[in-house]
Amino acid sequence: MGRGRDPALIAVDWGTSSLRLYLMSADGAVLEAREAAEGIMNVAAGDFAGTLTRRLAGWPADALPILMCGMIGSRQGWREVPYLDCPVAPADLGRALAAVESGRGRGIWILPGLRWRDGAGVPDVMRGEEAQLLGALADPGAGADMDCCLPGTHSKHVRIAAGRILSFSSHMTGEVFALLTRQGIIGRLMPGGLMALDADAFAAGIRRAAAPGGLLHQIFGARTLPLMEELPPPAIGDYLSGILIGHELRATRWHGEVRVMAGTELAARYVRAFEALGIPARAMPADLAARGLWLVARRAGILA
């Protein structure tokens, strides 16, 4: 193993509900990855330093710089890092790293999140997704102009132009789906447990989203169709998911092939939805956040 494969960075994606750590080499390879359900909302008494130390056990952490992204940089996190306003170039992010006072020999830094104001002045924000975007920009197939879709609890649609993150919008698709199916009346008819995607029901939901009547009306069909025994209970979730994702994707104007960044299953679902709308899309590789953090660290000159 040459010098390039020695550990040179610990990259950390610390969100609201989960903590992901990557031990990375000087040439940007992920040597080991760890994941824990210790999002910032689950860290007792704000003991971020203690939590991090425990999760780094066995890694040569004392000799390595640590670069973090995500909600760890929010008001509820370790240190609040001001948002950078879009448009933002990768180099802007590298220059805006915020150091955390930790007393360690090697430093800990947090990548700032991004803010964008639409034509009406309404702000939108992201924390963590910007690291994935930096990773995507470094992808061999990336262009200077790209549309990205980052599905999730609060999906992000991102426009990249001339190599800069130009603008973005958040969509509460994942949260609304979870609320409707776990707490709402639609969930009462749904069977529990994970199921394979019902592609027909999902496609029917996407088509439904193109009809008149509006989202608030259409989702009621996920209640009435099963009531009339015209949609089997195991298909309710995918029908509803199709309506919501259909509305989400139709709300944005897309240019060219869309890069979809999410876990395998969710990314495949979104690629399927894009295809149903006649929009080319492809899923990006995993660990893009780690890749993006490594790029920033290298540019900032903090790699070990």
Added chain:
Amino acid sequence: MGRGRDPALIAVDWGTSSLRLYLMSADGAVLEAREAAEGIMNVAAGDFAGTLTRRLAGWPADALPILMCGMIGSRQGWREVPYLDCPVAPADLGRALAAVESGRGRGIWILPGLRWRDGAGVPDVMRGEEAQLLGALADPGAGADMDCCLPGTHSKHVRIAAGRILSFSSHMTGEVFALLTRQGIIGRLMPGGLMALDADAFAAGIRRAAAPGGLLHQIFGARTLPLMEELPPPAIGDYLSGILIGHELRATRWHGEVRVMAGTELAARYVRAFEALGIPARAMPADLAARGLWLVARRAGILA
């Protein structure tokens, strides 16, 4: 007190979460009204007969017919009454009363709910609102052609033409608002307790619903604006409510003045929203369900 003012009917609006009872005279006046949080979901062991008997205490119930509407006629209710398919005339509803086996001297009947299929064949349903519509049709100012809006957990938009209930659509506005504010991330920043309407925030939400970006994106503004201290926490609920009601009302094509039927406060909120959209609207009097049930009972010849 003449014959007309003697009790002649007990009208019952028995929904999912509440039970409303009206002691009515032969000329259609409400002599006494009662309300309890004993919706069909809260009736233990399906003891509808026992619950009803307790709530009727002190009324001359044995001598009076009982006519009910609402979820009491659903699969989870006392007796499942098949839906009538729209278009439906008031006389159709009167002919379709379903008798409940009760052993009482005077009968108990349930009014059927309504079903409508849109152009795509997707079914929509109501149970209980049809009684209010019958009441509205008998209003002195009613025309044979009318648009009605019945706000609530699942708002109904109803088109009445040539005196018949022609079509309708349900909108999950109230449920989505409750889920987002009670269980979702938006609610975390909201203060508890009831507050007076913030008319400016509500109007801003309604305007926002007319912008591009879609509902799932726009509601995220109820999170980011307070985060940036550009919307005070007590205004979050009304801003969100404006976005949701704005989307709801814009999804339907309205003709002429809209009749709004709900409790005083909710009706006033919807009238305000219609006015913001330039659509004439007025709130209808309360107790329309009782009025509608009385009209059906009189037509069916079951008044005492």
